[in-house]
Amino acid sequence: MTDKSIKTLTVDQAAEEAADLRPQLLEWGKQYYEADAPSVEDDVYDRVYARLVALETAFPEIVTPDSPTQRVGGSSRSDLPKVTHDIPMLSLGDVFSLDELTEFDERLRGNVDTPFDYNCELKIDGLAISLRYENGKFVQGSTRGNGQIGEDITANLKTIKSIPQTLSRPLTIEVRGECYMPKAAFLALNERREAAGQAPFANPRNAAAGSLRQLDTRVTADRQLATFMYNVADYEPLTTRTQSGLLDELAELGFTTNATYRVAHDMADVAAYIETYQARRTELAYGIDGIVIKANELPLQRSLGATVKVPRWAIAYKFPPEEVQTRVLDIEWTIGRTGVVTPTAIMEPVALAGSTVARASLHNPDYLIAKDIRIGDTVLLHKAGDIIPEISQYVAAKRPAEAKAYVIPTTCPSCGAELVHLDDEVALRCINPRCPAQLAEGMNHFASRNAMNIAGLGPQIVAQLFDRNLVQDVADLYRLTTDQLLTLDKFGEKSAQNLLTAIDNSRNNSLERLLFGLGIRHVGAKAARSLAAAFGDMASLMAADSEQISAIDTVGGIIADSVVTYFANTQVHELVAKLQAVGVNMTYTSGTPATNSTSEFTGKRVVLTGKLQELTRPQATEWLEQHGATVTGSVSKKTDLLIAGEAAGSKLAKAQSLDVPVWNEAQLQAAMDETK
Ligand SMILES: [Zn+2]
Numbered sequence: 100m101t102d103k104s105i106k107t108l109t110v111d112q113a114a115e116e117a118a119d120l121r122p123q124l125l126e127w128g129k130q131y132y133e134a135d136a137p138s139v140e141d142d143v144y145d146r147v148y149a150r151l152v153a154l155e156t157a158f159p160e161i162v163t164p165d166s167p168t169q170r171v172g173g174s175s176r177s178d179l180p181k182v183t184h185d186i187p188m189l190s191l192g193d194v195f196s197l198d199e200l201t202e203f204d205e206r207l208r209g210n211v212d213t214p215f216d217y218n219c220e221l222k223i224d225g226l227a228i229s230l231r232y233e234n235g236k237f238v239q240g241s242t243r244g245n246g247q248i249g250e251d252i253t254a255n256l257k258t259i260k261s262i263p264q265t266l267s268r269p270l271t272i273e274v275r276g277e278c279y280m281p282k283a284a285f286l287a288l289n290e291r292r293e294a295a296g297q298a299p300f301a302n303p304r305n306a307a308a309g310s311l312r313q314l315d316t317r318v319t320a321d322r323q324l325a326t327f328m329y330n331v332a333d334y335e336p337l338t339t340r341t342q343s344g345l346l347d348e349l350a351e352l353g354f355t356t357n358a359t360y361r362v363a364h365d366m367a368d369v370a371a372y373i374e375t376y377q378a379r380r381t382e383l384a385y386g387i388d389g390i391v392i393k394a395n396e397l398p399l400q401r402s403l404g405a406t407v408k409v410p411r412w413a414i415a416y417k418f419p420p421e422e423v424q425t426r427v428l429d430i431e432w433t434i435g436r437t438g439v440v441t442p443t444a445i446m447e448p449v450a451l452a453g454s455t456v457a458r459a460s461l462h463n464p465d466y467l468i469a470k471d472i473r474i475g476d477t478v479l480l481h482k483a484g485d486i487i488p489e490i491s492q493y494v495a496a497k498r499p500a501e502a503k504a505y506v507i508p509t510t511c512p513s514c515g516a517e518l519v520h521l522d523d524e525v526a527l528r529c530i531n532p533r534c535p536a537q538l539a540e541g542m543n544h545f546a547s548r549n550a551m552n553i554a555g556l557g558p559q560i561v562a563q564l565f566d567r568n569l570v571q572d573v574a575d576l577y578r579l580t581t582d583q584l585l586t587l588d589k590f591g592e593k594s595a596q597n598l599l600t601a602i603d604n605s606r607n608n609s610l611e612r613l614l615f616g617l618g619i620r621h622v623g624a625k626a627a628r629s630l631a632a633a634f635g636d637m638a639s640l641m642a643a644d645s646e647q648i649s650a651i652d653t654v655g656g657i658i659a660d661s662v663v664t665y666f667a668n669t670q671v672h673e674l675v676a677k678l679q680a681v682g683v684n685m686t687y688t689s690g691t692p693a694t695n696s697t698s699e700f701t702g703k704r705v706v707l708t709g710k711l712q713e714l715t716r717p718q719a720t721e722w723l724e725q726h727g728a729t730v731t732g733s734v735s736k737k738t739d740l741l742i743a744g745e746a747a748g749s750k751l752a753k754a755q756s757l758d759v760p761v762w763n764e765a766q767l768q769a770a771m772d773e774t775k
Pocket residue numbers: 434511512513514515516529530531534535536537
C-alpha cells in the first residue's frame with residue numbers, strides 16, 4: 100500500500116488505486132468470512148480498507164456500487180439456516196490514532212448541544228453474536244453475517260456455559276455481544292490439532308468462528324468458548340438508560356459482561372484508559388484489538404442514530420500491533436509425523452509482548468516465497484492474535500547485499516527422498532514411509548500421554564534410539580535391553596530400568612491407546628475409544644469395511660475411510676503382527692467391569708459437567724466406563740445421570756429441565772468407594 104498523500108492525487112490516480120484495492124479486499128473478506136481462514140493479518144486488511152475509505156471520501160465520484168466499503172460485512176456460509184436481524188447489527192467505524200479519535204469527539208460534540216460522557220470498553224477479539232430471549236427464555240442466537248442477515252447458531256450457542264438459558268427476569272429482549280475463545284483454550288486446541296495432523300487456527304478469533312459455525316454441536320461444546328455481552332437491540336425492556344448501567348443490568352440478568360469498562364468525561368480520560376489496557380493486553384486471558392468508546396446516554400445513542408454502515412455514537416480505536424525487529428539466523432525445515440515439511444525462521448531471541456521469541460513458523464514454501472524472507476534479513480515480528488509469533492515482512496533497507504533468495508529444498512532433509520505436493524496441497528511432504536524423522540515423530544506420538552503413555556520416552560531419547568539404529572519402528576521399543584539403553588546419553592542403570600518398566604507396562608494397555616498411538620489420520624483419542632469399544636479387538640477392526648465402521652455412533656465417514664485406507668496397507672499389517680509378536684495387547688479392556696460383571700452404572704448414559712475437585716474428567720470417565728456406563732458429551736432425554744461439578748452451567752440447567760437425575764462429585768465418590 101502506498102502512503103502517498105491523498106491531497107496530491109488526481110481523480111484518475113485515486114480511481115486507479117481504488118480499483119486495485121477493491122478486488123484485493125473482496126478476496127480477503129471472502130476468505131475471512133466464508134472460510135474462516137484469512138490470508139492476511141487483520142491489521143493489513145484494516146489499513147488497506149481505511150486507505151480505500153479515505154480515497155472514496157476525498158473523491159466521492161469514484162465510489163462503485165460493488166466497492167467493499169458499500170457492504171457491512173461478509174456474506175454468510177450457505178449451510179447454516181439464515182436469520183434476519185430486524186434491527187441491523189452494525190460494525191463500528193475504526194480509527195488508528197488519538198488524533199483521529201479526537202476528530203471523532205469534536206465532530207460528535209459539535210452535533211450535540213449538551214455535555215455528555217463516553218463509556219470506554221475493551222474491544223474483544225471475537226465474533227459478534229445476537230441472542231434473543233422471549234419471556235426470559237433463550238430462543239435464538241445468530242452471527243452478525245452481513246449485518247442484515249446472519250446465521251442461526253442457536254444449538255451451538257446453547258453449549259456455551261456463559262450464555263444463560265433463562266434470565267433472572269422474564270424479559271423479551273435481544274442482547275448482543277462477542278463470543279471469543281480464551282487464549283489458553285486456543286493454545287490447547289492448536290496443540291491437539293497439530294498432534295492430530297490438522298492445520299492449526301491462525302488466531303483465537305478464527306478458532307472461535309470455526310467452532311461456532313460447526314454443524315456438529317459436540318465440536319462446539321468441546322471448544323471452551325466464552326462470551327461478553329455489551330449491547331441490546333432495543334433498550335426499552337431495561338430499567339437503565341446509560342451504557343455503563345446497561346452492562347451492570349446485563350450482568351444482573353445472568354450474562355457475563357466485561358468488568359473493565361470505565362466512564363470517561365473527556366478525551367484525557369479516554370487516553371488514560373487506552374494507555375492502561377494497551378499496556379495490559381498481553382496479561383489478559385482473552386485477546387483484545389483495541390478499545391471502543393460509546394456515548395454513555397442510551398437516548399443520546401438513539402437520537403444520533405447510524406449511517407448506512409456504522410453507528411454515529413460509537414467508534415473503535417484499534418491498537419497498533421506491537422512490533423519488534425530482529426534478524427533471521429537460519430531457516431529450518433522440520434518434518435511432522437504425517438510427513439509435512441514446515442519451514443521455521445530461527446531468529447536472534449527478542450522480547451515481544453510478554454515473552455522471548457526465537458522461532459516463527461513460515462508455514463509452507465508458498466508463504467516463504469511470497470514473503471521473500473532470506474537468511475540474514477532483518478524482519479518485523481509481531482504476535483498474531485496476541486500469541487503466535489509471526490513475521491510480517493523483511494526490512495528492505497537492512498537487507499545485506501549477499502542475501503540470496505531462499506531455495507526451497509526438493510529432497511527431505513532427513514531421508515533424502517524427493518518432496519512432493521499431494522493433491523494441490525500447499526504443504527510440501529516427504530512420502531517415504533521409512534523416513535527416520537517421520538518415524539521419530541510417530542514414536543513420540545505413540546509414547547504420548549493419551550496414547551501408550553510411556554513415561555520417560557521423550558523426543559531426545561527417541562532421536563537417539565533412531566540415530567543409533569536401536570529401533571526402526573514402534574514395535575522395536577519392546578525389544579530394547581538395559582545394555583542398549585546404557586549406551587544413550589545420561590542413561591544409568593536406574594533410568595534404563597525405569598524406561599524398560601514403563602515400556603513393558605504399556606503392553607497391557609487397552610486397544611484404544613494403541614489405536615490412537617498408531618497415528619491413523621483423523622483418528623483422535625475419542626474416535627479410537629469408540630472404535631475399540633465397538634469392535635473389541637484389532638483383528639475385527641482390521642476386517643471391517645467403511646460402512647460397518649461409520650455405523651458407530653460417534654464415527655463419521657471421513658474417519659471410517661481413513662481407517663480402511665490405513666489397514667489396507669501391507670506395511671501396517673506387518674507392524675501390527677510385529678506388535679502382537681512382542682506381546683502388545685490387541686483387545687479392548689477398558690469397558691470390562693473391574694470387579695462385578697454388572698454395577699448400578701451398567702448400560703447407563705452418563706454426562707459429566709463442571710469442574711471436579713478430587714478427580715480429573717478422564718479419571719471419572721474411565722471409572723464410569725469400566726463400570727459399564729457410556730459417557731456422552733451432551734444432555735438429552737436419553738441421559739440417565741448428570742454428574743455436576745462446580746460451576747456447572749447449561750448442561751445442569753438442561754438436565755433439570757428434562758428431570759434427569761443429578762449427582763454431585765461426593766455422590767460419585769461414595770459410589771466409587773462402595774464398589775471397591
Ligand atoms: Zn523423509
